[in-house]
Amino acid sequence: AQSVAQPEDQVNVAEGNPLTVKCTYSVSGNPYLFWYVQYPNRGLQFLLKYITGDNLVKGSYGFEAEFNKSQTSFHLKKPSALVSDSALYFCAVRFPNDYKLSFGAGTTVTVRA
Amino acid sequence: EAGVAQSPRYKIIEKRQSVAFWCNPISGHATLYWYQQILGQGPKLLIQFQNNGVVDDSQLPKDRFSAERLKGVDSTLKIQPAKLEDSAVYLCASSLVRGGVGFEQYFGPGTRLTVT
Numbered sequence: 007a008q009s010v011a012q013p014e015d016q017v018n019v020a021e022g023n024p025l026t027v028k029c030t031y032s033v034s035g036n037p038y039l040f041w042y043v044q045y046p047n048r049g050l051q052f053l054l055k056y057i058t059g060d061n062l063v064k065g066s067y068g069f070e071a072e073f074n075k076s077q078t079s080f081h082l083k084k085p086s087a088l089v090s091d092s093a094l095y096f097c098a099v100r101f102p103n104d105y106k107l108s109f110g111a112g113t114t115v116t117v118r119a
Numbered sequence: 120e121a122g123v124a125q126s127p128r129y130k131i132i133e134k135r136q137s138v139a140f141w142c143n144p145i146s147g148h149a150t151l152y153w154y155q156q157i158l159g160q161g162p163k164l165l166i167q168f169q170n171n172g173v174v175d176d177s178q179l180p181k182d183r184f185s186a187e188r189l190k191g192v193d194s195t196l197k198i199q200p201a202k203l204e205d206s207a208v209y210l211c212a213s214s215l216v217r218g219g220v221g222f223e224q225y226f227g228p229g230t231r232l233t234v235t
Contacts, residue, residue, distance in 0.1 A: 040223075047228070048228050049210055049212075049227050050162070050212075050226040051226070052224070098161075105167065105174070106167070107224060109162050112159075112161055
């Protein structure tokens with residue numbers, strides 16, 4: 007069974023500092039990996055995905071994520087965080103031949119001014 | 120391009136009552152998903168439609184939950200009778216296709232259900 011873990015329930019950073027949200031997965035093969043963001047009282051918004059190719063993936067709002075196969079990780083990063091980045095972030099994984107997305111429990115990011 | 124629409128946004132019911140949620144996916148999206156998101160957890164897939172056919176309902180509590188997607192567009196998710204543990208946000212999502220290019224899922228704003 008595939009699973010994805012977000013080891014940190016909360017991440018707190020100061021505005022302008024780098025932001026990292028961690029995600030690891032425990033599946034074999036070549037999974038597809040995703041990051042979504044959820045703002046209060048709103049649905050999930052797609053940020054970026056890794057399918058194949060370059061391990062560094064760039065997405066919306068200045069976010070990027072690095073796929074590391076040896077460490078089975080897909081950490082989300084932003085070089086300089088904004089207060090408006092405060093939200094709930096979800097990592098998700100799926101296999102190419104399985105159309106189901108499995109989500110992590112989420113990480114709450116708080117960026118203080 | 121209009122996003123995924125859901126209604127109602129909020130619903131409060133008593134246990135053992137019934138409730139229905141409606142979803143209208145992005146135009147042209149063949150695949151539709153219903154998720155349940157309990158507070159503090161990630162979304163869990165309840166059911167997936169491809170056009171108007173069910174392709175995965177393995178995690179749908181079929182004794183009380185039902186869903187349909189008539190004509191392969193709008194979808195309705197029903198709970199009857201509701202239990203306290205059904206309190207959650209119910210998210211609808213759609214994607215252009217099930218796999219390959221274009222399979223990113225786009226989510227609606229969700230319906231927050233409170234069962235008292």
